[in-house]
Amino acid sequence: MYNSSFFKKMLLLAGVIFLYSCDKEYNAIGGDLIGDNHFDLLEYTSNVIAYNQKIGPVQSNNLAVNALGTYDNPAFGKTTANFATQVTLATVDPTIGEEAVIDSVYLTVPYFSTLKTTNTDGSHVYELDSIYGESKAKIKLSVYESGYFMRDLDPIGGFQESQRYYTDQNADFDNLKIGNRLNDLASTAKEQNDGFFFDPKEIVETTTDAAGKVTTTRSVPAMRLKLSTAFFTNKIINASSSKLVTNDVFKEYFRGLYFKVEDADGSTGSMAMLNFKSGKITIKYKAKTAITTDAEDVKEQKSLVINLSGNTVNLLQQSNTNVDYANATNPANINTTVGDEKLYLKGGEGSMSVIELFSTPGELETMRSNNWLINEANLVFHIDDTKMAGSYEPNRIYLYDLNNDRPVVDYYNDATTSTDSKKAKSVFDGIINKEAVTNGRGKTYKIRITNQIRNLIKNADSTNVKLGLVVTEDIATNVWDKLKTANAYSSYLPKASVMNPLGTILYGGNATIPEDKRLKLEIYYTKPN
Numbered sequence: 001m002y003n004s005s006f007f008k009k010m011l012l013l014a015g016v017i018f019l020y021s022c023d024k025e026y027n028a029i030g031g032d033l034i035g036d037n038h039f040d041l042l043e044y045t046s047n048v049i050a051y052n053q054k055i056g057p058v059q060s061n062n063l064a065v066n067a068l069g070t071y072d073n074p075a076f077g078k079t080t081a082n083f084a085t086q087v088t089l090a091t092v093d094p095t096i097g098e099e100a101v102i103d104s105v106y107l108t109v110p111y112f113s114t115l116k117t118t119n120t121d122g123s124h125v126y127e128l129d130s131i132y133g134e135s136k137a138k139i140k141l142s143v144y145e146s147g148y149f150m151r152d153l154d155p156i157g158g159f160q161e162s163q164r165y166y167t168d169q170n171a172d173f174d175n176l177k178i179g180n181r182l183n184d185l186a187s188t189a190k191e192q193n194d195g196f197f198f199d200p201k202e203i204v205e206t207t208t209d210a211a212g213k214v215t216t217t218r219s220v221p222a223m224r225l226k227l228s229t230a231f232f233t234n235k236i237i238n239a240s241s242s243k244l245v246t247n248d249v250f251k252e253y254f255r256g257l258y259f260k261v262e263d264a265d266g267s268t269g270s271m272a273m274l275n276f277k278s279g280k281i282t283i284k285y286k287a288k289t290a291i292t293t294d295a296e297d298v299k300e301q302k303s304l305v306i307n308l309s310g311n312t313v314n315l316l317q318q319s320n321t322n323v324d325y326a327n328a329t330n331p332a333n334i335n336t337t338v339g340d341e342k343l344y345l346k347g348g349e350g351s352m353s354v355i356e357l358f359s360t361p362g363e364l365e366t367m368r369s370n371n372w373l374i375n376e377a378n379l380v381f382h383i384d385d386t387k388m389a390g391s392y393e394p395n396r397i398y399l400y401d402l403n404n405d406r407p408v409v410d411y412y413n414d415a416t417t418s419t420d421s422k423k424a425k426s427v428f429d430g431i432i433n434k435e436a437v438t439n440g441r442g443k444t445y446k447i448r449i450t451n452q453i454r455n456l457i458k459n460a461d462s463t464n465v466k467l468g469l470v471v472t473e474d475i476a477t478n479v480w481d482k483l484k485t486a487n488a489y490s491s492y493l494p495k496a497s498v499m500n501p502l503g504t505i506l507y508g509g510n511a512t513i514p515e516d517k518r519l520k521l522e523i524y525y526t527k528p529n
Contacts, residue, residue, distance in 0.1 A: 040526065040527055041375070041524065041525075041526055042524070042525055042526075042527060043522070043523070043524050043525075044522075044523045044524075044525065045520045045521065045522055045523070046357065046358060046360070046363065046520065046521040046523060047359065047360060047509055047520065047521075048339070048355060048356070048357060048359075048379070048509035048519050048520055048521050049336075049337075049338065049339040049355075049356040049359045049509055050339045050340065050343055050353050050354065050355050050356070050469070050508045050509050050519055051334050051335055051336050051339050051340045051343075051353065051354055051508070052328050052329050052334050052340050052343060052344050052351055052352075052353055052354075053329075053334070053351060053352050053353065053354050053487060053488075053489065054329040054330075054331070054351050054487075055346075055349060055350050055351055055352055055483070055487075055493060056168075056349065056483060056484060056485050056487075057166045057167050057168035057349055057483070057484040057485070058166065058167055058348075058349055058481055058482070058483050058484065058493050058498055059164045059165070059166055059167075059481035059482045059483075059484070059498070060165065060166060060167045060313055060314040060315070060316070060348075060481070060498050061150075061163075061164060061165040061311060061312060061313045061314075062311060062312055063312070063314055063495065063498065063499050064275070064474065064477065064499065065130075065273045065274065065275055065473065065499050066081070066083050066273070066274055066275075066276055066312065066314040066499075067079070067081035067083075067271055067272070067273055067274075067314060067316070067348070067501045068081050068082070068083050068259060068261060068271065068272055068274055069081055069132075069133070069139050069198075069261055069269060069270050069271035069272055070133070070139055070261060070263065070269035070270070070271060071132045071133055071269065071270065071271035071392075071501060072133075072268060072269065072320065073322075073391050073392070073502070073503060074322070074389075074390045074391050075322055075325065075387055075388055075390075075391045075503060075505055076321070076322050076325050076344070076346050076350070076391070076503045077318060077319065077320045077321035077322050077325065078318070078319045078320040078321075079271070079316055079317070079318060079348065079501055080261055080262075080316070080317040080319070081261065081271060081314060081315070081316055081317075081348075081501065082170055082173070082174075082258070082259055082260050082261055082314075082315040082316075082317070083258075083259040083274075083276065083312070083313070083314055083315065084146055084148065084150070084173045084256060084257070084258045084259070084312065084313050084315065085256050085257055085259075085276055085308050085309075085310065085311070085312040085313075086150055086251050086255070086256040086309065086310025086311050086312070087250075087251070087254060087256050087257060087281070087306050087307065087308055087309070087310065088247040088250065088251065088306070088307050088309045088310055089244060089247055089250055089304075089305075089306060089307075090280070090304075090305035090306065090307050091304075091305070092244065092245065092246055092247055092250070093241070093244055093245045093246070094244060094304055095289070096236075096237060096287060096304075097287025097288055097289045097299075097300065097302065098287060098288040098289075099287060099288050099299070100233075100237045100285050100286070100287035100302075101285060101286050101287070101299075102229040102232060102233050102237060102283060102284070102285040103229075103284045103285055103286065103301075104226070104229070104283075104284050105226070105227040105228070105229055105232045105281065105282070105283050105284075106224055106225065106226055106227065106281070106282050107143065107183075107223070107224070107225045107227055107257075107279065107280075107281050108203075108222050108223065108224050108225075108279060108280055108281075108282065109222055109223040109274055109275075109276055109278065109279035109308070110219075110220050110221070110222040110275070110278055110279070111128050111129075111131075111198060111200075111220070111221045111222055111223070111272060111274065112128065112129040112130045112273065112274075112275070113126040113127060113128050113129060113200065113220055113221050114126065114127045114129060122216075122218065123202065123204075123218065124202050124218065126200050126201075126202060126220065126221050127200065128198060128200045128221060128272075130272060130273035131198050131270060131271070131272050131273075132270060132271045132272075132392050132501065132502070133268060133269055133270025133271055134268055134270060136197045136198075136199070136270075137197060137267050137268050137269055137270040138195045138196060138197045138264035138267040138269070138270075139196055139197070139261050139262070139263070139264050139267065139269050139270065140193065140194050140195075140196070140261065140262040140263065140264045141183070141193055141196035141225075141259065141260075141261060142181040142183065142184070142193065142259075142260045142261075142262070143181055143182045143183045143225060143227070143257055143258070143259055143260075144177035144178060144179070144180075144181055144182065144257065144258045144260065145177070145178040145179060145182065145231070145235075145254070145255070145256075145257065145258075146173060146176065146177060146178070146255045146256040146257055146258040147176035147177060147178045147255060148172055148173050148176045148255060148256075148258075149251075149252065149255050150163070150165065150255070150256065150310070150311035150312075150313070151163050151311075152311065163311075164482055165311070165313035166313075166484050167314065167315060167316040167348065167349045167498075168315075168316075168349070168484065169313065169315060170315040170316075170317055173258045173313075173315065174258070174260065177258050177260070179231070180228075181193065181260075182225075182227045182228045182231055182257075183225045183226065183227055183228075184228075185226060185227075185228060192225055192226060194264060194265075195264055196264075197270065198223070198270060198272045199221060200221050201221060202218050202219065202220065202221055203218070203219045203220070203221065203222055203224055204216060204217070204218055205217045205219075223274070223279075227281065232281075232283055235254060236254075236283060236304065236306075237283075237285065239253070247310075251310055256310070257308070271501060273473075273499075273501075276308050276312060277307075277308060277309055277312075278308075279307075279308040280305050280306065280307050280308060281305070281306040281307075281308075282303055282304075282305055283303060283304045283305075283306070284301070284302075284303045285301075285302055285303070285304070286299035286300065286301055286302065287299055287300060287302055288300070289302075314348075314498075316348050316349045318349060324342075324387070325344055325346075325351075328340065328342055328344050329344055329351045335510070336354075338510055338511065339356075339508045339509045339510045340508045340510060341507070341508050341510045341512055341513055342384060342387070342505055342506070342507065342508060343381070343469070343505070343506040343507070343508050343519075344503065344505055345394070345397060345469060345470060345471050345503055345504050345505075345506065346471070346502075346503035347394065347470070347471045347473070347497050347498065347499070347500030347501050347502055347503065348497075348498060348500070348501050350471075350497075350503060351503075352468055352469060352470045352493070352497070353468075353469040353470075353506075353508075354402060354466055354467070354468065354469075354489060355379070355399070355402075355466065355467035355468070355469055356466055356467075357453075357464060357467070357521055358456075358464055364456060364457070364464065367457045367525075368457050368460060370527060371527070371528055372457055372523075372525045372526070372527055373525060373526040373527070373528070374450055374453050374454040374457060374523065374524075374525050375450075375524045375525055375526060376448065376450050376522075376523075376524040377448070377449050377450045377452070377453040377454075377521065377522065377523045377524070378446050378447065378448050378449070378450075378521070378522045379399065379446070379447045379449060379519070379520075379521055379522075380444055380445075380446045380519070380520070380522060381397070381444060381445045381446070381447075381469075381506040381507070381519055382443070382444050382506065382507045382516075382517045382518075382519070383432075383441075383442045383443060383444060383445070383504060383505065383506060383507075384505040384506065384507060385441050385442070385443070387505045388441070388442070388504060388505055389441075391502075391503070392502050393432060393441070393442045393502065393504055394432070394471040394472070394500055394502040394503065394504055395422065395431065395432050396422065396430045396431050396432065396445075396471070396472050396475060397430045397445050397447070397469060397470065397471055397472060397504070398430055398469070398470050398471070398472035398475065398494060398496065398497065399430065399447045399449065399467055399468070399469050400467065400468050400470075400494060401465050401467065401468075402465065402466040402467055402468035402489055402490055403463070403465040403466055404465065405480050405490055405491075405492045407478060408449060408451075408452045408467070409451045409452055409455060410427075410428050410448055410449050410450060410451045410452055411425065411428050411478075413428075413451055414426075414427045414428040421474070421475075421476055422473075422474060422475060423475075424475055424476060425475050425476075427448060428447065428448055428475075429445075429446050429447055429448050430445055430446075430447045430472070430475070431445070432444075432445055433445065433446065442504070445504075445506070453521075453523060466489060468489070468490070468494075470493065470494055470497035471497055471500045471502060471503065471504065472494065472496040472497055472500060473496045473497070473499035473500035474496045474499065475496070477494070477495050477496040477499075479494070479495040479496075480492035480493065480494055480495060481493055481494075481495045481498050506519070507519060
């Protein structure tokens with residue numbers, strides 16, 4: 001469809017000036033044309049074929065952020081996210097001391113949070129980020145010693161490649177958990193286990209020194225679990241020094257922690273995105289040392305820190321799947337000829353869409369023969385706000401070269417930055433456009449692929465590749481994780497999509513979709529006279 005109104009020409013000229021710093025090649029061409037006055041600015045919309053593709057189990061080890069909890073998404077279904085991690089000594093070969101007695105053991109993992117208020121008494125009010133579900137909704141949380149050794153290298157490949165762990169390996173870790181849960185103590189409240197919730201309160205600790213001075217320490221909201229002193233007395237304090245001499249030895253001896261999530265009675269549950277690598281276990285104890293051994297009754301207050309570092313894996317279980325979602329991603333129902341009416345994007349072990357451009361015979365050849373000079377090209381995706389009502393929406397989606405599992409050229413060319421790293425590369429875009437006037441829900445996502453289209457037209461030998469569309473947690477993460485079983489289009493998936501538990505439903509390019517909602521490729525171009 002063509003449109004050459006004077007108004008749209010002026011808008012395009014304004015856009016050219018605005019995007020000068022982002023697209024030097026365009027402005028060099030556009031400047032010559034405008035100066036010679038031998039141009040005509042036009043708009044063209046091209047039909048797009050887009051269809052769903054289910055994602056099976058996918059590699060999920062060593063993610064930057066991991067999900068923990070349960071989230072029942074009305075549009076997609078329920079996800080239960082468990083987690084396993086290795087642990088390492090902050091200081092190897094520690095000197096424990098003699099007659100050591102543990103005072104306390106706490107596991108701490110900070111939440112993503114924003115400081116909202118600082119009160120006159122020095123206390124703080126925080127708001128948690130990346131929490132999905134009802135506020136303070138409870139889950140049953142159990143922390144176990146893991147019996148599963150997470151090796152670094154894969155023996156199947158002759159120890160030449162890193163070992164991969166996948167979203168569907170929950171049974172492997174659950175079957176090898178050791179003993180009772182470490183956060184199941186008679187002295188702890190249910191908030192530590194059966195009634196756990198992601199608490200936005202700051203952490204307040206009070207200590208009193210030998211002189212009676214009281215010190216109050218405040219820190220950001222965090223998962224803070226009191227763990228079994230009996231377990232850590234046996235595992236750490238009474239361990240043979242040979243087990244603590246290096247972290248390689250220690251990781252074999254203490255194989256890590258397994259975080260298991262179940263439904264809490266009467267709760268809808270909630271899920272948090274966590275950076276477990278910022279977490280730690282702090283053991284506070286008293287022991288006789290070289291300083292104190294002369295006095296029989298005097299012991300030094302000491303601490304030993306174990307970091308949640310090493311190999312990790314996010315373990316995802318899907319249940320209560322929405323019927324429409326299940327039907328739309330069923331291979332028998334996917335229409336690769338004219339495209340699907342609705343596109344279901346779901347992070348983790350979810351789904352993606354395949355995008356095909358210029359499917360009309362002769363369309364691309366016509367553009368090439370007429371020497372179209374591309375000013376701007378966008379894919380605009382409209383959100384099905386009716387089906388998405390009641391569901392959390394991903395803040396960003398991501399388009400990439402599916403044939404070669406790599407970003408498109410517009411991603412590489414966009415050097416824009418932001419104080420919020422998740423909003424970087426704003427020219428390439430993909431950021432949700434919300435309707436601020438009414439309900440604050442998402443309306444559209446737009447992705448700019450100007451250079452991708454420009455190269456296709458300028459270079460006759462360029463390949464019109466299939467494009468992949470997924471949700472993303474972090475636009476800066478340009479790494480691919482392996483699918484456990486390859487699909488018809490690829491063996492890999494962007495890692496940032498694995499990290500995002502959310503989903504969105506978009507209108508496709510099928511002719512049955514109303515014109516104002518239908519997915520199309522919008523091209524603004526200059527055709528020399």
